[in-house]
Amino acid sequence: MSARQWGRDLGMGLRFAFAGGREGWIRALLTAVGVGLGVALLLLTTALPGALAERDRRGDARLDYTFSDTIESPADNTLVIADTGTEFVQHDIRGRLVEPEGDRAPLPPGLREFPAPGDMVVSPALKELLDSDGGALLRDRLAYDIVGTIGEQGLIGSQELAYYAGAEGLAERIGDGMVGRIDRFGDPYQTEEETDPVLVLLVLVVFVVLLMPVAVFIAAAVRFGGERRDRRLAALRLVGSDGGMTRRIAAGEALGGALLGLVFGTGFFLAGRELAASFEVFGVSVFPSYLNPSPLLALLVAVAVPGAAVLVTLLALRGVVIEPLGVVRTARPARRRLWWRLLLPVAGIGMLAPMLGQGRENGGFNGYLVTGGVICLLVGVTALLPWIVETVVARLGSGSVSWQLAVRRLQLSSGAAARMVNGIAVAVAGAIALQMLFAGVEGDYTTETGFDVSRAQMQVRVPDGAELAAATAKLEETKGVRKVYALSEGYLGDRSWTKDPERSAELTIGDCVTLRQVAQLPSCADGDVFSLRGGEYDTDTPSLSRPGQKLYLEMSSAQDKAEEVVWTLPSTLKEAASVEDPTGTKRGGFLMTPGAVPADVAKAVRGELYLAVDDSVPDAREYVRNTAFAIDPLSHPATWAATERTQRFDAIRTGLFAGAAAVLALIGASLLVSQLEQLRERRKLLAALIAFGTRRRTLSLSVLWQTAIPIGLGLLLASAVGMALGAVLLRMTATPVSVDWPSILRMTGIGAGVVLVVTLLSLPPLLRMMRPDGLRTE
Structure with a gap:
């Protein structure tokens, strides 16, 4: 067969797709919508790596490294910058105070000029939040005048909350860990993180699991309208075409729908690209300019989708006998064979078997x-499901009229029913496997913080030298706020800190009630001093606990020009046993009550406030943050949690959730299109049943059963394959290996819920089709 003959036959099929009258256009449009939705998601996926890379690039370009004071003296090109990031209703807000020290001070990306003291420049999303009714508490905290917005180059996402505010006197705070002097923005240390094999495995599996349902839906979409196409193919045989030519024409018709689907998919992608800027999914947002697919990958999609349409059509017709008087698909088909369908999952396990037990230690x-x-x-799910549906429905017995109508329809066209369910089954199987894998390895990336969240839930640092009592x-x-535990903390050495002391110990100052949170005190009165025993990693306190011993207080960088503070241990030193404090550690060193604290020591230590918060009060933590910000914008209230996960693991999990949301949206839309296409093909049958007196309720239930039976079988198969794949991973x-039953039930429930929503949405058109006038024809 020459390429010229192939081209002529495919071209004739293309003409049939667009010149076949109303029915041909409807079928082409349905195919195009189904394929277009898949193409849009494929283009989105090809654009995703570039979008994430651009987010990282912009994040690196604005790094300021405030934790390190690398420039000691002010200059014409230096900028003093302070980290004043905060949280609001579980949203992170990136905040910076800036004070240029010269005309050539580096301007933060996205800013045209520095804000004056008391003014701030905000991101568009933060401005929208501050102007909304829900931003009242945040307006109280960020009481600056808004004078502009941050440009796109200074943000990593369209919904990022960020601001830059002008300030004065920041240089006096350099060295306290939150204020620094810089002469440029960006990452001066371009170091690559060590690759974790398990995280790479997670990324690979996430991409495969998210893309497989898309491929399955595209393959199903190009087969829309199969029964009506059969009649056209029989007509072609009647006028003289042979079997091969007829199949090539059918492939050309599918090619026309796929090409139109590429156009639709490009349109869907461009519309979604612009719409993406309005949404934030699991804390991730992007700008439309981020979503530029790789040209090579976009070309691959443009070639692969039409090619797959032709291939799928030819494979679907390989066992179909097309004769001039009809297509021998309407007769009872031969029973499907099982043996070759088992080869796919066996081959999959065979590929993964050599890596069993490899872990992260073996490359x-x-x-x-x-x-x-x-x-x-x-793919084994898509191969096994038609056999399972056919085998099960062949054994279903009698029941109500709606049940019998549904079962008989499934017995005649079990393949079409399985095709509609294949996508959701593949998605659920992949999701179950990933949930098992995430649940299994989560412990490797989750650490106990040690915080005693039963005693305190937040921590606020008071600046060095600030009045602790007033802040408390x-x-x-x-x-x-239910309770505040106020402690002042510092470090003591056996000689000046400029000479690096040989021995050192902690110093903790608080009233008797608060000190009992960190130690068992024999007795306590204001003016007492205690030496702690049993502290973690504390070996120097016993040798320093001699009455009359002179100890030198460590000064912060901001205080290093002040006179050094020396404290002499009193003769009335008591002993106390250390216990776990609210941070979960046993501290060592010395405890002092306020009455025993010299004035110079009180000014040199830093205050730490541990807060017990009443979470039954709405926005309780926001009120705490507002108060802490009023005390000092650099106070950085911290919210405690019992555990924390590594950022890279959380980022992959967030990417999975965001991708799964997009795939579920595709699943729902494609299922709805598929359901409407099947109902359109059965319009005359439904009208005939109504004309003979069948109740609408009976027909509606039959359509529900036709969906429920294959989806139930598909979810059972998906659960089995998903658990097997999860166990192997x-x-x-x-x-x-452990089975995460709640996740399995949740994933299958989500899959069933999507199908239920699609079925409910298809009921209105179904009711419109159930009219006797549907028998009219031209």
Whole structure:
């Protein structure tokens, strides 16, 4: 067969797709919408790596490294900058105070000029939040005048909350850890993180799992309108075309729908690209300019989708006998064979088996074997599901009229029913496997913070030399605060800190009630001093606990020009046993009550406030942050949690959730299109049943059963394959295999919920089709 003949036959099919009258256009449009949705998500996926890289680039370009004072003296090109980031209703707000020290001070990316003291420049999203009714508490905290907005180059996402505010006198605070002097923005230390094989495996599996349902839906979309197409193919045989030519024409018709789908998909992608700037998914937002697909990957999509349309059509018709008087698909088909369908999952397990037990200690996982193995297992779902549906429905017995109508329809066209469910089954199987893998390895990336959240839930640092009692009183009066434990902390050495003391110990100052949170005190009165025993990693306190011993107080960089503070241990020194404090550690060193604190020591230590918060009070933590910001913008209230996860693990998990949301939206839209296409093909049948007196309720229930039976079987198969794949992936990471039943139930429930929503949305058009006038024809 020559290429010229192939081109002529495909071209004839293209003409049939767009010149076949109303029915041909409807089928082409349905195919184009189904393919277009898949193409849009594929283009989005090809653009995703570039979008994430651009977010990282912009984040690196604005780094200011306030934790390190690398420039000692002010100059014409230096800028003093302070980190004043905060939180609001579980949203992080990036905040900076800036004070230029010369005309050539580096301007932060996205700013045209420095804000004056008392003014601030904000991101568009933060301005919108501050202007909204829900931003009243935040307006109280950020009481600056808004004089402009941050440009796109200074933000990592369209919904990022950020601001730069002008300030004065910041140079006096350099060295306290939150204020620094810089002469440029950006990352001066371009170091690459060590690659974690398990995290790379997670990324590979996430991409395969998210893209497989898209491929399945595209393959199903190009087969829309199969029954009506059969009649056209029989007509072609009647006028003289042979079987091969007829199949090529059918492939050309599918090619026309796929090409139109590329156009639709490009339009959907461009519309979604602009719409993406309005949303934030799991804390991640992007600008439309981020979403530029790689030209090579976009070209691959443009070639692969039409090619897949032709290939899928030819494969679908390989066992169909097309004769001039009809298509022998309407007769009872031969029973599907099982043996070759089992080869795919077996091949998938075979690819993954060599990496069982590898873990993260034996190098990286083979990306090709991982990708191939996961694809084979997930494609195995699409191969096994038609056989399972056919085998089960063939054995279903009698029941109500709606049940019998549904079962008989499934017995005649079980393949079409399985195709509609394949995508959701693949998505659920992949999601179950990923949930098992995430749950299994989560412990490796989760650490206990040690914080005793039963005693305190927040921590506020008071600046060096600030009045601790006044700050404590303000926080105690704050709405939602139950208790404030106020401690002043510092370090003592056996000689001046300019000469690096040989021995050192902690110093903790507080009243008797608060000191009992850190030690067992034999007795306590204002003016007492205690030496602690049993502190973690504390070996120097016993040798320093001699009455009359002179100890030197460590000074912060901001205080290093002041006169050194020396404290002499009193003769009335008592002993106390250390206990776990609210931070979960046993501190050592010395305890002092306020009455024993010399004035120079009180000015040199820093205050730490531990707060018990009443979470039953709405916005209690926001009130605390507002009070802390009023005390000092650099106070940085910290919210405690019992555990914390590594950022890279959280980023991958966030990417999975964001991608899963997009895939679920595609699943729902594609299922709805598929359902409407099937109802359109059965319009005359439904009208005939109504004309003979069948109740609408009966027909509606039959349509529901036709969806529920295959989806139930598909979810059962997806659960089995997902658990098998999850177990294999866990064994690859050398993690004990455990079944995360809540996640499995949640994933299957989400899949069933999507199908239920689609079924409900298809009821209105179904009711419109159930009219006797649907029998009219031309």
